[in-house]
Amino acid sequence: MFGTSGVRGPVGETVTADLALSIGRAVGVEADRVVVGRDAREAGKALCDALAAGLVESGTDVLEVGVAATPTVARAVGDRDADAGVVVTASHNPPQDNGIKLWSPSGQAFVGAEQETIARRIDEDDYALAAWDGHGERTACEGAGAAHRDAITAAGRRRFDAIAADPAELSVVVDVGNGTGGVTADALYELGVSVETLNATPDGRFPARPSEPTAETCESLARCVDALDADLGIAHDGDADRMMAVDETGTFVPGDLLLATFAREMAGAGDAVAAPVDTSLVVEDALAEVGASLVHTRVGDVYVAERAKEESVVFGGEPSGAWIFPQETLCPDGPLAAVTLAALVAEQPLSDRLDAFDPYPIRRTSIETDHRAAVVEAVREACQTIDGELSDLDGVRLSREDGWFLVRASGTQPLVRVTAEAREDGTAEELFEEAKTLVTDAVADLGS
Template sequence: MFGTSGVRGTVGDTVTCRLALDVGRAVASEGYETVVVGRDARESGRMLADAAAAGLRECGADVVRVGRAATPTVARSVGWRDADAGLVVTASHNPAPDNGLKLWNPSGQAFDEAQREAVARRVREGDVDLAPWDGLGEVTRWDGATDRHAAALADAAEPGDLSVVLDVGNGVGGVTAEALRALGHDVQTLDADPDGSFPARPSEPTAENCRTLADTVAATGADLGIAHDGDADRMRAVAADGEFVGGDVLLALFAREATGDRSAADRVAVPVDTSLAVADSLDPLGVSVSRTRVGDVYVAERASEPDVAFGGEPSGAWIWPDETLCPDGPLAACRLAGLVARRGSLASLVGEIETYPLSRGSVETDRKEAVMEGVRERVCARYAEVDTRDGVRASAEGGWFLVRASGTEPLVRVTAEARRAERAEELFAAARRIVESS
């Protein structure tokens, strides 16, 4: 039932009020006595949050309602309110017809696999502990969550006087504007009115979806552009010349900054599909990358280990464990602005990161499991350094390749990267041949 990003799907099909009610009941029945509940801007979130809160209270849990707020705001609020868990009604960067539910621990870390399965089992089996009439949970409203988050962001980032264009994308990331202004920056917002139909652009902040932001930054002479997805757990950036900055490059910049003044024993948590550029940029600092499965929940789990200074995904999820274990897009925006204010233009910082040729493609198949088993056998037999924690990743001279089955389509995806273009093409061709022959 739960993926790494919680439950997500089309409202009225996969995601219903019955499901939200059942999840609320299950969470309370697992012993979480106080739960913070919030939602993003999707209109369906109102009824789903009501249903989840009803299920929680029906099984004796107290509920703290924070209303419409960014996912990192809700996740952080669990600790701020001394609650036991958080429940966010959001589909994050998914399209408007979707919604979902994601669960959080007081540390800001999303529910891990064991916690998710415990809740899913109760939903499947209807194993819930309904409270008696005089044992129902109470509900309170906390209207200060966003202000508390903005204050925390201002405390965690450097001040500056940049001109920043913030593309909120009709999501709930307005807290970023509040925090940037408190830090001294001049902020112009695009599509700042929350609207879960996402009329301005699709929710996911990709280069294609952020063309208006890029054009606005370049045309106005702004120093920096920032974009969020619908619930602001992701953050992407645009340099002053209008260049949309690649996720791997941003990851390298954040990781270098987080580890530059710390012990050489530091590690950075990254998923298996992260570019060589990150490891190569950290190597001179004596910092290593620690690879995880794809998904911010796995990056956060690794980031909770004491010698990991930072965790990130090229898709735009950034985690500073000294602040919180949830991906915090507004925090990333404020720290990037501070970095640019202190060290110079984002374009010049980007120029410090060497990038490499990358090849991507896919093979159609209705035998994904059998194909992946064949790929594992062949790759393990031919390559010395193989990682099978999430697909099959093989390191080879000068590069690597990754073969992963799509979770939603009848496809097996192939990615290859190398320091030379010819080598990237060779590795991609070798990996594709292995897939096609499996």
């Protein structure tokens, strides 16, 4: 039921009101109070109603945030002394999708045993419904958005004060992407930054651009930053747990370079940064320069957050745009990342920071198969006799001194993904071909 980001899929097929009702009942078994919110997708209304019904008939009180950013809801769980939080969102997925993601009071998403418990209760109809006079209540969770804004504004002010920079001298364009990330513009405005917004009206159809912020979908943002001579462009996905950026030249910043920028700023000697197994070597090299280290996790922000709980880990991130600042929250917080990046840009232009990194050649492809798990297992077996350091943390990662390759099953599609990177182009190509051959051979043996 649960993938790396909760339950997610097409509305009316994978995600239904019946499923939302069951999840509400399952969460309500042990929760007395639950915070509930959603992104701007219209289908979220019915899903939230069904979810709340399941919670209320379990005797659980529901605090309704309404349409809000995922980190707004996740932060409210601990702030309101609730036992759990639920966000109805499909994040960066297309409009026809929706999803349900569960949160603990620490701001961390449900993972592992917590997800398994919810799934088991649903499979077994193992609920604890209240008597007719024991139902919970639904009340508005007022002020959650303002609390989130105030928290990230305070974090931003501390960073601006630390570098003695004047926010009023900074100009930022925020592309909300018709999602729920307007809190970013609010916080920057509160700091005194000059702010322009794009696509700021929440609309779950995402008419202005696809929800996921990529180089292709952020072309309008890039042009706007260039035309306005702004210092920075910020782009969010539909629920604002992700944040990507455009530098002052109007150039979209690749996720690995943005991760390296945050990592080197947040970490010092002896510190660690958590990132998934498909993270570029540029991050590892950037951390080595300041005496810090990179610790790998499985792909998915829930796994990055799990590792970020460790005392030595001062930051966690994914090149897809999920950034975790464990001293603030274990939820990926796009608005917090945006305010943090704005302070960094006030100290030094983003393009200058990026010039410190030397991106390495990387190759990627996806190979179709109906036997993705078996293919990955066959590759793992084959790698036992191949030179290199082998890790099966998430798929199969073979590391050598000059590069690495990763073979990993897609969590949502009948695909096996192949990635290879090295410090030299020729080596990257050799690793890529080696990994691709291992996969295609396994696919052929298994009959596609």
